[in-house]
Amino acid sequence: MIVTIDGVAASGKSSVSGGVARALGVPYVSSGLLYRAAALLALEAGVDLRDAPAVLGLLEGRGVRLEPLAEGNRVWLGQRELTADLHSTRVDKGVSAVAALPDVRAWVDAQLRLLPEPFVAEGRDMGTNVFPQAQAKFYLTASPRVRAERRAKERPEDIPAIEAALTRRDEADRRQITPAADALVIDTGPLDLQGVIDVILSTLPDCRS
Numbered sequence: 659m660i661v662t663i664d665g666v667a668a669s670g671k672s673s674v675s676g677g678v679a680r681a682l683g684v685p686y687v688s689s690g691l692l693y694r695a696a697a698l699l700a701l702e703a704g705v706d707l708r709d710a711p712a713v714l715g716l717l718e719g720r721g722v723r724l725e726p727l728a729e730g731n732r733v734w735l736g737q738r739e740l741t742a743d744l745h746s747t748r749v750d751k752g753v754s755a756v757a758a759l760p761d762v763r764a765w766v767d768a769q770l771r772l773l774p775e776p777f778v779a780e781g782r783d784m785g786t787n788v789f790p791q792a793q794a795k796f797y798l799t800a801s802p803r804v805r806a807e808r809r810a811k812e813r814p815e816d817i818p819a820i821e822a823a824l825t826r827r828d829e830a831d832r833r834q835i836t837p838a839a840d841a842l843v844i845d846t847g848p849l850d851l852q853g854v855i856d857v858i859l860s861t862l863p864d865c866r867s
């Protein structure tokens with residue numbers, strides 16, 4: 659069983675996926691972390707974020723691995739854990755550039771398709787491109803202001819700066835942020851986190867393990 663939860667930046671994909679996955683008793687898969695790892699490695703190596711062969715070389719040559727767990731995803735570079743470094747402002751700024759590289763997308767997709775079912779997969783194109791065969795698909799939205807207000811509780815920047823950065827990232831990611839035709843689109847603006855999780859779980863009675 660695969661459930662996909664796609665959506666725009668900071669719409670609640672990982673928090674919601676974690677809640678849904680815990681309720682179902684399965685892991686969740688945070689695909690954006692692999693793009694973030696690609697951006698981090700390129701930034702650390704001083705590689706141009708648009709240089710596909712160089713970025714791909716960093717990913718393939720150095721053993722980047724996603725560990726999907728019900729309680730949270732971890733990313734490893736050999737024995738080094740990258741997870742804590744993946745949500746910095748500089749990675750936020752650079753990640754769309756590496757995510758636009760077709761070779762990097764193909765590498766990420768291949769890693770994801772190797773994962774054993776069942777799981778909840780979250781990202782931008784889980785329901786459209788990576789797992790079109792998923793049993794249930796969801797797409798989360800919220801206005802840039804609502805998303806910025808939520809993010810401001812966990813970042814040092816002020817709300818207008820976060821809102822501007824989110825709007826820029828929506829624009830940069832626009833090719834990947836089309837909901838699957840068979841996805842249920844949920845505006846999370848009026849809902850709290852548990853409210854979104856409950857909407858999803860209420861449509862999944864047959865998928866509970």
Ligand SMILES: Nc1ncnc2c1ncn2[C@@H]1O[C@H](COP(=O)(O)OP(=O)(O)OP(=O)(O)O)[C@@H](O)[C@H]1O
Nearest residue numbers: 667668669670671672673674808809846849850851
């Ligand atoms: N419905 C909600 N109500 C209130 N806060 C929420 C809701 N959904 C998510 N949040 C909060 O919004 C913030 C962003 O959520 P989260 O990190 O899950 O989003 P995301 O879509 O995975 O982000 P990114 O695209 O940057 O990876 C978190 O602080 C989370 O707790």
Ligand SMILES: Nc1ccn([C@H]2C[C@H](O)[C@@H](COP(=O)(O)O)O2)c(=O)n1
Nearest residue numbers: 689690693753757781782783831834
């Ligand atoms: N399936 C995916 C997942 C992520 N991306 C890109 C777009 C985002 O800017 C970046 C980071 O993702 P996030 O942590 O915000 O979910 O990765 C993508 O193109 N496709």
